[in-house]
Amino acid sequence: MLLLLPPTSLRTQDTFGPILIGGLEEQATAGAASGLVGCVRELQVNGRELSIVGEATRGRNVENCNVPVCERRPCGHGGTCVSDAENWFCECTPGRHGKLCQFEACVEDPCGHGATCVRRGRGGEGGAAGPVCLCPFGRTGPLCDDPIHVTVPSFDGTDEFGFTSFLAYPAVPGLDDAFEFLVRFTLANNSSALRDNLIFFAGQKGKGLDGDDFLALGLEGGRVVYRYNLGSGTASLFSDPVDTRLHMHTIHLGRTLTRGWLQVDGQRNVSGASPGQLSGLNVFSQLYVGGLNEFTPALLPDGARFPQSFQGNVLDENALFNEVRMSLKPATTRHSQLVRVVT
Missing domain, CATH: 2.10.25.10 (Laminin)
Structure with a gap:
């Protein structure tokens, strides 16, 4: 197997020759059996992802993976x-x-303002069949016609139709080597909201493949769980049981290379490390808070498969990079399904 990519500048002024993936050109010409046998999913040079197939100038003996x-x-x-x-x-x-x-596709789409229309089949819980309007962030009403200013986002979990509340943020920069997150929230209840609920997730391109880099925070069996995978195995950090007598909860978590730490409310600090040699977190997807678009836990990476989305209110969320605090703001280019109503 051999692929040739064009010369790439690896330094400010120096330009090197073509990048060879899988083997050397003379080996491929001679029909030698040495070289990579397997699949290459991704290639980055100085933080820029190269299209392995699209930017290749020539190749030999390369099949589809x-x-x-x-x-x-x-x-x-x-x-x-x-x-x-x-x-x-x-x-x-x-x-x-x-x-x-x-x-089920809507035969006619009554939803406005960029809302997503899905059809409720035979009805559930006594409800009639018909279109369901999933409103984008900032809209509400039966057809999403009414503007709404959301100051404290409220998430109501996953309903009987499989729809979920979520906020999508632009891809957060600077997660590679180190980061800190601070999240303050209240829970809708002390039963279903504490079982297996996703609080936030960022994954490698959002493809949901095992082995992909990801960062996930959730609630599992009454405890806060913080997991991340840098490509060579998953680190899992668990808090002590959440004190349900508290009205507001605070989660402070971070990571430097392979080592991560987690502190919940006034509990002890929990630390750990991911296995393997890889130490950089490479995620390209948006940061999802509360749930995901078309919430399908089975397709999330192993370790991030929380069966339910978040139930409660997020009061504050910040990220800290290189000692500079950044308040996260919802993306304006992606819909956030915060309100769902049936016509």
């Missing part, structure tokens, strides 16, 4: 899973849509 997600048969309702070396998707049958073909 199937993404293993399709082996799980994730597509529902007759959908077909299609994968290539970079990604996977479901080809849905007519009348279905969504990442896993889980939504």
Whole structure:
């Protein structure tokens, strides 16, 4: 296997020759068996991700590497899973849509202002069938026609239809070597909100493949759990049981290279390290708070598969990089499904 990419500037003034991936050109010409046997999913040079296939100038003996997600048969309702070396998707049958073909398409779309229309099938909990408008951040009402100024975001978990509340933030820069997060929140209750609930997640391109880098915070069995994977194994840090007598809870967490730490309310500080040699967190997706778009826990990386989304209010969220505190603001380019109403 051999791929040739164009010369790349690795220093300010120096330009090196072509980048060879998988072997040397003379080995490929001679038909030698040495060189890489396997798949290359990603290549970065000085923080810039190169398109392994798209930027290659020539190559030899390179075949397609199937993404293993399709082996799980994730597509529902007759959908077909299609994968290539970079990604996977479901080809849905007519009348279905969504990442896993889980939504029934609306015959007519009554929703406004960029809202997402999904159809509730036969009705649930006594409800009638019909379209459901998933309102973008800042809109509410039956058809998402009414503006709303959200000051304290409230998340109501995952409902019986599989929809979830969430906020999507721009990809947070500077997570590679070190970071700190401070989150203050209240819980909707002390039962279902403390079982297995995702608080926030950022993953490598959001593909949900095992082995991908990710950062996740959640509630599990009454404890706060903080997990991250730098590519060579998952670190898991657990707090003591959350004191349900407190109205407001504070989570302070961070990481420097492989070592991470977690402190919840007035509890002791918990620390640990991720296994393996890799020490940089490489995530390219947006930061999701409260849940995810089309919440599908089975497709999250192993260690981040919380079956429910967050139930409660987030009062404050900040990130600290190089001693500079940054208040996180919702992305304006992505919808945040905070209000869902049925017409």
